[in-house]
Amino acid sequence: MIKVRIPTPLRPLTKNQGEVEATAGSIAEMIENLNAAHPGLKDRLCDDKGELRRFVNIYVNEEDIRFLKGKDTSLKDGDEVSIVPAIAGGN
Amino acid sequence: MSALKIPQQILDDMIAHARELDPFECCGLLAGTNGAVSRHYRITNTVAKDARAVEVFEGADVKQLSHLSNSTKAEVAYFMDPKEMLAAFKDMRQRNLELAVIYHSHTHSPAYPSATDVGLAYYPDAAYLIISLEHKTAPDLRAYWIKDRQVSRAEFQSV
Numbered sequence: 001m002i003k004v005r006i007p008t009p010l011r012p013l014t015k016n017q018g019e020v021e022a023t024a025g026s027i028a029e030m031i032e033n034l035n036a037a038h039p040g041l042k043d044r045l046c047d048d049k050g051e052l053r054r055f056v057n058i059y060v061n062e063e064d065i066r067f068l069k070g071k072d073t074s075l076k077d078g079d080e081v082s083i084v085p086a087i088a089g090g091n
Numbered sequence: 092m093s094a095l096k097i098p099q100q101i102l103d104d105m106i107a108h109a110r111e112l113d114p115f116e117c118c119g120l121l122a123g124t125n126g127a128v129s130r131h132y133r134i135t136n137t138v139a140k141d142a143r144a145v146e147v148f149e150g151a152d153v154k155q156l157s158h159l160s161n162s163t164k165a166e167v168a169y170f171m172d173p174k175e176m177l178a179a180f181k182d183m184r185q186r187n188l189e190l191a192v193i194y195h196s197h198t199h200s201p202a203y204p205s206a207t208d209v210g211l212a213y214y215p216d217a218a219y220l221i222i223s224l225e226h227k228t229a230p231d232l233r234a235y236w237i238k239d240r241q242v243s244r245a246e247f248q249s250v
Contacts, residue, residue, distance in 0.1 A: 089208035090168030
């Protein structure tokens, strides 16, 4: 089982749960499985082409998946995944 | 949504943060319980250092940054260090606090959300607080809710 931390903006899709569980062997599979349990989640994380939106940061055990294998990063039982939208702006 | 309550000491510390980094933009997070803020996290503005910042801004079609020098980027934009954000959210979880406020400074313009701020506002449940240093001797602090690109004033009181 993978533990997934859901950021506040996405909690309306997870019945306000800040943590959900998923079974998956990779980030891509985790997104599909999360979307099956919480419809709409994939659209918030990925664009029309299925690529991760640029402002979405995903960490596996605090490592940024961009420095691992992106959506192909493998997951194993007990991993903790955090989804954290970027915070940015300017004048 | 309960009215925000921010300790005066935290308001003073945010202004100090903005002044320390002026003319560059500062940024950070405040956390608390039911709108009562109790914790302040200064976060590093990595807009000039992180290549992903340019992707995020240009991906959202809000601001062209790639042609600007690194120092100019940090005068007109902020991008919170993702690692520090992750650590702040972990600390909030351990202390049972919620994200209450996302703040940054405008060093040359009023304390009103820019088109960039609105286009990149991904946290509708947090108030966006802006510290304007347009008038250096009189910092102006104002907070807003930004939901579905609609901006409304978020009242806060110092406690």
